Amino acid sequence: MSFNLNNEKIVDIECGFNHTLALTDAGHVYTWGYNNNDDMSNLNTTNHSTLIQVMGGLKGCHVTSIACGYNSLAVTDTGSVFLWVLVSHDNGHGELGLSDTTGRSLPVQYFKDMKVAKVSAGTGDKSNRNDLFKVNIVDHGPIVDVVSHMNSNISAAVTANGVLYLWGECREPIGDLLTPIAKSVIKISSGWKHLCALTSSGDVYVWGDNSISQLGNGNTTSSPIPLKMSFNLNNEKIVDIECGLHNTLALTDAGHVYAWGYNNKSQLGNGNTINQSTPIQVMGVLNGCRVTSIACGRYHSLAVTDTGSVFGWGYNGNGELGLSTTTDQSLPVQIQYFKDMKVVKVCAGMYHTIILLSDGSVCTFGFNNHGQLGTGDKTTKSDPFKVNINHHGPIVS
8 A cells, every 4th residue: 555645744644444534634534444424534435455535524624633433533623523323233323423314425514613532432321322412521621532433333522621421322231421530531332332541640430331351340240430449559540441342451650561351262361261350450461561552453452662662462363463473472572574664553353453653664464354554455464564654754653
């Protein structure tokens, strides 16, 4: 794949269900992969195995933040939010938040009278909402970050004054959502039916479905309200969270990774396929490493260390671990292709992975049935594929 960006530089990249978004320093958004219901916003439903620019309502806008799950979202420098259609459900559950269930093939604007800080794709309650749902978080200060995820059909947007909005297909009761949390939330991640929130003090709250130990609280009782998790961290602080489909990873300031929840494909990295109802530390070759970032796909997990090494574990049936095989890994394994390179960011889609290197290179591997690897074809790859990016400067994030 060759990125012809007219001297623009890619500054961010995000994986969705089966598609990818890239953001340039000029505020333009590019995309490739699955386009079954116009989630690429190019006025058609043709899949793209090479990069195209997102236009429509974004034309003339300077985008500062992107997110993609089943659908795609963008925030501009004026605080406006644009969203275009869910990949496989065509707004059937109101994922676009426009008070109807009609799909949109071009970006549509939200929050015209508010300034939005960032957006997210993914969350969960049992009531579908086709309009925006305002959540009361008056006592908790502004939210400074949320994340996108391809594991659920809810979208979220956070305003600059800390007001959270949700819309789409809700899978478990959300109750008052964040009201019981007495500290500022800095990140939210979501699985298929569970949610996880991280506060500025390092506390982790979970809620939603718990039938297969997704909440990590030692039982299988679901909860419509956030529950504060208990960790035995020896004075370490949780600094990041990432949800897979039914599991969660947490990263501490000491660089240790903890996991809990569903483990059918060894996505917890504990050497077996037994579900884990309380957090356990991911060990193996990560023992002694200082992890700086984590990522979760549907059933695979990844970690980047402070030396720029990248490790993967869990499901590998489509080569999403980049190990030149399709064998699942029950413990973390270093991806040898990157052994002499420095990885700066890893993104996980449903069954594919995208890696950013310190020299500005982009590598992709895994499932490619819709062209989500951006390689110009639809061939699934278990070996990392280094794509050709024609711009003047490295990718920085």
